[in-house]
Amino acid sequence: MEHLVEISRIIDGALKGDRAKVLAYVEQLARKLREAGDEKAADRLTQTATQTKTSEVAPNIASAVATRLPVDTESRFSLADEEWIDRATAHIVLDSGVQQRVDEFLRFVRAADQLMANRVGISPSMLIYGEPGVGKTELARHIAAQLGLPLITARSDALISSFLGSTAKNIRVLFEHVKSRPCVLFLDELDSVAKLRDDHHELGELKRVVVSLLQNIDALNNETVLLGATNHSHLLDPAVWRRFSYKLELLPPDPEARAKMFGMFLGSFVGDPAALAEYVEISSGATGADLRYVCETAIREAVLADRAIVTDTDVLRALVHLRLGVKADMSRDDAPLVKAVRDISPSVFTLKRLAALFGSSEPTLSRRLNSEDSHGQQRAKAPNQGRPHARRRSPGK
Ligand SMILES: Nc1ncnc2c1ncn2[C@@H]1O[C@H](COP(=O)(O)OP(=O)(O)OP(=O)(O)O)[C@@H](O)[C@H]1O
Ligand SMILES: [Mg+2]
Structure with missing residues (x-):
C-alpha cells in the first residue's frame, strides 16, 4: 500500500486529538500526491483537512504548524x-x-x-x-x-x-x-x-x-x-x-572529491583547469571547509584585481597559508620560508611559481634556496639545533 507512513500518522494524530500532527501529515501526503500528478486527490485532502474548523486553520497548513x-x-x-x-x-x-x-x-x-x-x-x-x-x-x-x-x-x-x-x-x-x-x-x-x-x-x-x-x-x-x-x-x-x-x-576528502570541490567552490572563477591537479596534490588532508576557505580567498583576490578568473598564484598563496599558517608572510622572500614553501611540493612550487608568489626574481630565490639548503645540511650535522617541524594549521577554522 502506498503512503502507508503518512496515513498511519494521520490516524495516530486523529486518535490522540493531535490536530497539528494531522494537518502536518495531510500536507505531506498532499505534496506527495501532487508530485505523482494526482492534483485532484491532493486538493480534496487539503480541503477536507482545512474545512474541519476553518476559523482555526491558516491557508498554508505547513506555515501554521512551523511557527510553533x-x-x-x-x-x-x-x-x-x-x-x-x-x-x-x-x-x-x-x-x-x-x-x-x-x-x-x-x-x-x-x-x-x-x-x-x-x-x-x-x-x-x-x-x-x-x-x-x-x-x-x-x-x-x-x-x-x-x-x-x-x-x-x-x-x-x-x-x-x-x-x-x-x-x-x-x-x-x-x-x-x-x-x-x-x-x-x-x-x-x-x-x-x-x-x-x-x-x-x-x-x-x-x-x-x-x-x-x-x-x-x-x-x-x-x-x-x-x-x-x-x-x-x-x-x-x-x-x-x-x-x-x-x-x-566523514574523513577529509580523497583526491577525486578534492578535485570536485575545487571545481565547485571556484565555480565560474576557475582558471587553468590543468592546475586543478596540482591544487589537489598539495591539499592532501585538508577538509571541505579548508578548501572552501582557500577558494574563497583566491576569489577575493581575483575580484579585487578586477579579474573574472583566479590565477594559480591566487590559489597557491591561499594553499600555502593553509599549510604553513596565515603568518607565512610572502611579501618578504625570507629564505627559510621560501624553502618551506618549495618543500610542500618541489614539482608544484617551481622557481617560476615561487617568483610569482614572493614577487621576487627567479635568480634571487634560487640564491635564497641554495643558502637555506646549505644551512640545512650544516644543521643536520649538528642535531637538536634544527627548527621544530611546523605543524599544519588551518586558518579556515
Ligand atoms: N564534503 C563536503 N562537500 C561540500 N562542501 C563541504 C564539505 N565539507 C565541508 N564543506 C564546506 O565547508 C563548510 C563547513 O562544513 P560543515 O559545517 O558541514 O562541517 P562540519 O563537519 O559540520 O564541521 P563542525 O564540526 O565544525 O560543525 C560547509 O558549509 C561547506 O561549504
Ligand atoms: Mg557542523
Whole structure:
C-alpha cells in the first residue's frame, strides 16, 4: 500500500486529538500526491483537512504548524532552528563509498512504506562523525533537502539549560514537537551533552539528561528521521551511539572529491583547469571547509584585481597559508620560508611559481634556496639545533 507512513500518522494524530500532527501529515501526503500528478486527490485532502474548523486553520497548513518551534521556558530562546533547504543549494561532495551509504539510507527512508509493510523497516537514524569541517552539517542539510523535509536543528545552547532539571524537559518538549510533523530532527554537536561532564553540572544531572535523550529517541518510534553529528565520537555515551542505525564517518576528502570541490567552490572563477591537479596534490588532508576557505580567498583576490578568473598564484598563496599558517608572510622572500614553501611540493612550487608568489626574481630565490639548503645540511650535522617541524594549521577554522 502506498503512503502507508503518512496515513498511519494521520490516524495516530486523529486518535490522540493531535490536530497539528494531522494537518502536518495531510500536507505531506498532499505534496506527495501532487508530485505523482494526482492534483485532484491532493486538493480534496487539503480541503477536507482545512474545512474541519476553518476559523482555526491558516491557508498554508505547513506555515501554521512551523511557527510553533518550542522555546526554553527560562530564557525564551528557541530550542531549535528550522530550515527548508532547496535541493539546488545543498551541494555535498563525498568519497564514493560514503556516497553509496548515504544513497542507501535515502532509499530506505523513502521506501519506508514498502519496508514497513514487509516488516523490514529501519529506524531512520544516522550518526555522522568526523573532525571539524568535513561536512557533517552540510550532509544533514543535503539529506533533508533530498527528502523534501524541513531540517529542525536542535540548538544545544538553548537545549542545555543552566537550570538544573530544565535540560531534560527541553529535550522532551523538542521531541514532542518533531513528532507532530514531518521533518528531519538534527542533533548537531551531540557531544555537547557529553561535555556536561566538564561543566558545573553534577554527574546525576548528566545521567538524567542522557536517559532523557535515550527515552525520547526511543519514543520517536521510527516516525521521524533523526540525524546526529559529533566531532568527538569517543565522548558519546555508548547507549546514545547504539540508538543510531547508521553510523557514518566523514574523513577529509580523497583526491577525486578534492578535485570536485575545487571545481565547485571556484565555480565560474576557475582558471587553468590543468592546475586543478596540482591544487589537489598539495591539499592532501585538508577538509571541505579548508578548501572552501582557500577558494574563497583566491576569489577575493581575483575580484579585487578586477579579474573574472583566479590565477594559480591566487590559489597557491591561499594553499600555502593553509599549510604553513596565515603568518607565512610572502611579501618578504625570507629564505627559510621560501624553502618551506618549495618543500610542500618541489614539482608544484617551481622557481617560476615561487617568483610569482614572493614577487621576487627567479635568480634571487634560487640564491635564497641554495643558502637555506646549505644551512640545512650544516644543521643536520649538528642535531637538536634544527627548527621544530611546523605543524599544519588551518586558518579556515
Ligand atoms: N564534503 C563536503 N562537500 C561540500 N562542501 C563541504 C564539505 N565539507 C565541508 N564543506 C564546506 O565547508 C563548510 C563547513 O562544513 P560543515 O559545517 O558541514 O562541517 P562540519 O563537519 O559540520 O564541521 P563542525 O564540526 O565544525 O560543525 C560547509 O558549509 C561547506 O561549504
Ligand atoms: Mg557542523
